Amino acid sequence: MPGRRMIIMLSLVLSVVLMLAGYKTYWIYQQLQRLHGPTPPVSVATSNAFEIPWQRQMPAAGTLKALQGINLSTEVPGVVTQLHFESGQRVEAGQTLLQLEHQTQQAELDVAKADQRLARQNFERGRKLVDISAISKGEFDRLGAELNRNTALVAQRTAALEKKHITAPFTGTIGIRQVNVGDYLQSTQVIASLQDTRRLYVDFYVPEQAVQLIRIGQPVQVEVSARPGTFSLAEVSAINPIVDDSTRNVLVRATLPNQRDDLLPGMFAHLRVLLDEPTAQTVIQESAIAFNPYGQYVYVITRGNNGEPQASDNGDTPQLIAEQRLIETGERRNGLVVVSKGLSKGEQVVTAGQLKLKHGTPVRISIDRSQPDGQPMPHQEGAE
Known part of the structure; x- marks a missing residue:
């Protein structure tokens, strides 16, 4: 009896060991199949390389x-008596803007003009008298010099009077007024800007x-x-x-x-x-470019190995493969990059999900609405 019980127990233990060994063997087989089996496709977003007119900038x-801009000011001091403009007003060239107190200068000009008229009358009389030798040639020259002196004095008084008012030197928009009627202005004090x-x-x-x-x-x-x-x-x-x-x-x-x-x-x-006339250039989304120690690269979507069709596991559609390709780029603008070498118009590149890829990884394309195939160029307003 004891021998039979021992045999039964050994049989049970052996059965359990065989079952565990079979399960472990099956589990190892599954792991090996999973390791050497086909890699499931990685979901990525893509966009096409397209050609647009591109102008270097x-x-x-x-x-x-x-075009013209100054700060209006006076050359001489004085009290403001009149203002002929408002802040922000558009003025024409030659328009009077400000008048300073000028009664003294006006009176001095009137005196100078009266002296000029008297000197001219004396000069005309002297011309007639010198012709009949009633006065000497030297006296006639003195009368002429007196006329010239009074003429110059009139010009001097006129210039001094003109400095008592300011006119617009060119057509433009006047700025905010800095003075009021009754203010005493120092010379060179800014009145307003004119642009x-x-x-x-x-x-x-x-x-x-x-x-x-x-x-x-x-x-x-x-x-x-x-x-x-x-x-x-x-x-x-x-x-x-x-x-x-x-x-x-x-x-x-x-x-x-x-x-x-x-x-x-x-x-x-x-x-x-x-810089130059627009030329046709191949461009891609900037987000498609990645970097490594060898330079810039993109993942191009191809069908199977070396671009040849390769059936998927279920045999329905060709499998899509990510091909890592080095490229040379040019100018970047508005999220687009010019590709000068390594890519052709119409090829499909990965714009999202590159971190999960390596050369030859199977991929599945998903929709990414944040990556349009093109972007509108900036609005330009030309000169009229």
């Missing part, structure tokens, strides 16, 4: 300046290496903070013939029309100098 920063903003200058600097790319008449896109996303079109009108020895930059000036009068002198401007 040079970015710069500049400042708007009025001609029908056209504006845009002054900016470019590196000395880039001067050879700039020419007179070249178009420049101008954007200001008051109108973000809207570009006005200016033209290069002057290039400074000297390089700043402290910054090694060259001052360039562009002229910008301002018919709507919505741009003001002093505004900061973002500029894009258009």
